[in-house]
Amino acid sequence: MTKAHVSVAGIERCREGGVIVDAHLDIGYNALLNGHNFLGDPAPGHLVSRGSLVNAGIGLVGATLMCPPAASRGHIQSLGTASIEEPTALFYRTGREASLIAQAQIGYYRSVGLELIRDREGLNDFVRSWSPGKLAAVLLLEGADAIERPEQLGAWAESGLRVIGLAWTRTRYAGGTGKPGGVTKLGRTLLAAMDRHGLILDISHLAERAVADVFELWRGPIMASHSNSRELAPGDRQISDATMRELGTRGGVIGISFYGGHLKPTGPAGVEDIVNHVLHVAREAGGPEHVGIGSDLDGGFPAKEAAIQTMSGFDAVKAALRQHLSADQIEGVMGRNWLTFFGRSLPPRVGN
Numbered sequence: 398m399t400k401a402h403v404s405v406a407g408i409e410r411c412r413e414g415g416v417i418v419d420a421h422l423d424i425g426y427n428a429l430l431n432g433h434n435f436l437g438d439p440a441p442g443h444l445v446s447r448g449s450l451v452n453a454g455i456g457l458v459g460a461t462l463m464c465p466p467a468a469s470r471g472h473i474q475s476l477g478t479a480s481i482e483e484p485t486a487l488f489y490r491t492g493r494e495a496s497l498i499a500q501a502q503i504g505y506y507r508s509v510g511l512e513l514i515r516d517r518e519g520l521n522d523f524v525r526s527w528s529p530g531k532l533a534a535v536l537l538l539e540g541a542d543a544i545e546r547p548e549q550l551g552a553w554a555e556s557g558l559r560v561i562g563l564a565w566t567r568t569r570y571a572g573g574t575g576k577p578g579g580v581t582k583l584g585r586t587l588l589a590a591m592d593r594h595g596l597i598l599d600i601s602h603l604a605e606r607a608v609a610d611v612f613e614l615w616r617g618p619i620m621a622s623h624s625n626s627r628e629l630a631p632g633d634r635q636i637s638d639a640t641m642r643e644l645g646t647r648g649g650v651i652g653i654s655f656y657g658g659h660l661k662p663t664g665p666a667g668v669e670d671i672v673n674h675v676l677h678v679a680r681e682a683g684g685p686e687h688v689g690i691g692s693d694l695d696g697g698f699p700a701k702e703a704a705i706q707t708m709s710g711f712d713a714v715k716a717a718l719r720q721h722l723s724a725d726q727i728e729g730v731m732g733r734n735w736l737t738f739f740g741r742s743l744p745p746r747v748g749n
Contacts, residue, residue: 416456418735420652421623421691425502426463445695453708460534462499492545499543513557516746540565547590562599572604580610595744618742623654623691645682652691666704685726
């Protein structure tokens with residue numbers, strides 16, 4: 398075994414145990430905004446808690462630091478679950494406010510004892526020792542305005558941050574969903590800082606011009622934590638076939654969102670729609686090894702808006718995939734592909 402990647406034996410242990418990896422959950426934000434108790438039962442009408450995740454076989458998650466701007470307050474409230482009492486509650490107007498919102502979420506993850514995977518060796522340790530009931534997370538920043546200045550990135554990395562999405566909607570760093578634009582001058586500086594600190598770039602939510610810019614500027618590890626096919630669900634929130642192909646060429650993984658609006662343009666979505674996106678992304682990105690799960694099930698919307706209404710839906714997805722993929726490929730989609738990606742993309746432990 399080398400220190401460069403997760404051990405093959407460790408990955409096989411997780412495969413045999415059936416560990417699932419979900420690369421995108423807004424656990425901390427919904428706990429602070431809506432009072433969801435991660436250590437208790439899922440909130441009424443929702444699916445995600447620690448217990449529900451581990452009971453579904455999920456062992457590793459992408460735990461986000463979600464930082465929406467004040468202008469998005471109406472959109473989030475329209476999802477029908479936000480108990481927003483103050484006009485500015487957990488919505489930022491300045492980089493400083495975004496930073497405080499993100500730091501509060503880090504504090505929440507610490508308070509509930511969620512283990513953060515910081516490096517390749519830590520992931521190796523997790524993979525070797527994983528058993529049902531164990532849960533850990535990779536920390537992901539969704540919208541980079543929380544980083545007030547790129548030179549502060551070292552402190553964020555020290556706190557455990559390992560994946561950065563430059564935008565949710567437009568930020569000071571890049572254009573985003575519903576707000577076209579490329580990577581800004583400040584965004585280029587942040588990308589250079591990310592490269593120095595060995596961090597991972599998440600292109601989910603980036604505007605099309607910004608995606609083209611990062612493909613030109615970025616040579617480090619790259620992923621899409623929760624992005625579906627634009628061909629199947631039109632709109633700038635999803636990604637194009639060309640983007641999938643480029644991500645596949647670069648060894649990236651694309652997480653499939655379970656939110657109905659990300660799966661089909663109208664009407665309720667179901668497991669068959671998840672499967673359709675898995676197969677489409679696999680075809681365009683170069684194989685099912687580039688596909689994973691990024692369910693976004695704690696994305697502020699109720700379970701009735703998702704393609705699965707109970708956590709047993711993960712088993713239903715596996716069962717439906719058996720009509721199209723081999724058992725080994727299915728285990729990859731459900732978890733091993735993300736483990737392999739993070740095993741080669743997380744930084745090595747300092748001092749090793």
